[in-house]
Amino acid sequence: MDIQHLKYFVAVAREGNFTRAANKLYVTQPTISKMVRNIEEELGVTLFDRSGKQVKLTDAGEIILVQAQNIIKSFQNLSAELDDLMNLKKGSIHIGLPPMVGSRYFPNVIQAFHQDYPNISIHLVEDGAVKIEEDVQNGTLDLGVVVLPVNQERFHSFSFVNERLMLLAHPNHPLSQKEVVQLVELEKEPFVFFRRDFTLHDRIITECVRAGFHPNIICESSQWDLISEMVVANLGIALLPETICRQVNEDQVTVIPLIEPVIPWRLGIIWRKDRYLSFAAREWIRYTKRFMGIED
Template sequence: MDIRHLKYFMEVVRYRSFTKAADSLHVTQPTISKMVKSIEEELGVVLLDRSGKHVVPTDAGEAMLQQAQLIVNAFDSLSSDLADIVQLKKGKIRIGLPPMAGARFFPKVIGEFRRQYPLIRLELIEDGAKKIAQNVESGSLDIGVVVLPTDGELFDSFAFVRENLMLLVHPAHPLASAESVPLQALKEEPFLLFRDDFALHDRIPAACIEAGFQPNVVFESSQWDFISEMVAADLGIAMLPETICRHLDYRRIAAVKLTPPGIPWHLAMIWRKEAYMSYALKEWIRFAKEKLAPGSGG
């Protein structure tokens, strides 16, 4: 028995006639009679009384009719919901965004996506890139933004930002007027760093160690704006991406290039390889690639 059997049975009860039900369904009368008979044989009960001028349901048929209506209604509702999902009228995407990337690259993209797909819910979770990668791997996030490099065996990805970190110092700092600064020149400086679930928490000290010294970290935070304010208060030095530095008040903070090769800040969106991808997620990836591509204005 399948959903078509139930619909045929319901039409026979509705018209109280096999012939009229067949005309309504655009099938032959023997076809619909055979289908209803197969239901009766499968269930071991008589569903229709065929002895009178009109076909009427038996007591078993009345019970069957009630359940058939519920099942057909649920099936039709499911079909409608699935159509909405396939046509991108419904859906939910859980997106992990680090504070710096979320603030500078995504408000416009998210706004345009929501205008185009108003019933797709975007659930935004702000966290450090390391935590985001862990949550994408575990499945608690569908997609997330991280600092490259990432694990190519676990994730598919597309990169959309390639920048370097800039050195932030107080305007009165001796290095504030330098054209560029080598990392070795910072070995005696107090560092203001991101907390340990951020990629830069590891990236900056690793670069310093490669340059021959262990940085003196005096404060850690999850907020780039708080870190920059600490620099403005002359409490230490920090390193932030070029994009963030463009929005700083240079009367209060000086941004200086690091001598090449510097410290890269390359961003990418990642999602789990071979994991199921909803229609909404596929469209978000396509949309974000288009909007974040160089020269797109996004």
């Protein structure tokens, strides 16, 4: 017995006649009679008194009619809910954003998406890229913005920023007079760093170790503006992405290209390969790519 059987049964109960019910449902009378008979055989009861021209519900039929109508209504509500989701009339998305990234790249995207899909709720979680990657992995987040590359066997991704790290130094610092700086030249310098839950924390340390030294970290923060203000106060140097460096006051801090090595800063949106992605989340990916001019 399935939902179609119940619909046929309810139609006969309403019409009081198998032929009229069949006509209303655009099926043959034998088809609808067979469906009702299948229900009776499965439940072991008689649903209709067929002795007269007008069929009437039995006591068992009266009980089953109430339940059948409830089931059909619930199924219709379920279908409507799914239709809303598939047509993006409702839904929710959980997105992880690093603090220094969200305010730079996503307010306009979120505003435009909300305008086009007002009934889709967007839940933003601010955290470091390391924690965001973990939460996408464990399913707490649908999508997350992280520093690429990531494990390609686990995640789908697309990149929307491809930059490099720059050196920030106080204008009175000897390095501020140079056009470019090699990483090895920073061996004796005090560093102002991002926190450990930021991907750049470990990446910068890794590159420093490859250059033959371990950085002297005097302070860690999750806020790029606080890091740059510490450089303004001449407490140390910092390595920040190009986008962020364009926001600093060049009268108070000097921005110098870092070479040998160039440390890339690629941002991307990731989602799990082996987990179901909602209609709303899939549309967010498509919408964001189009908004940012990214081709598939």
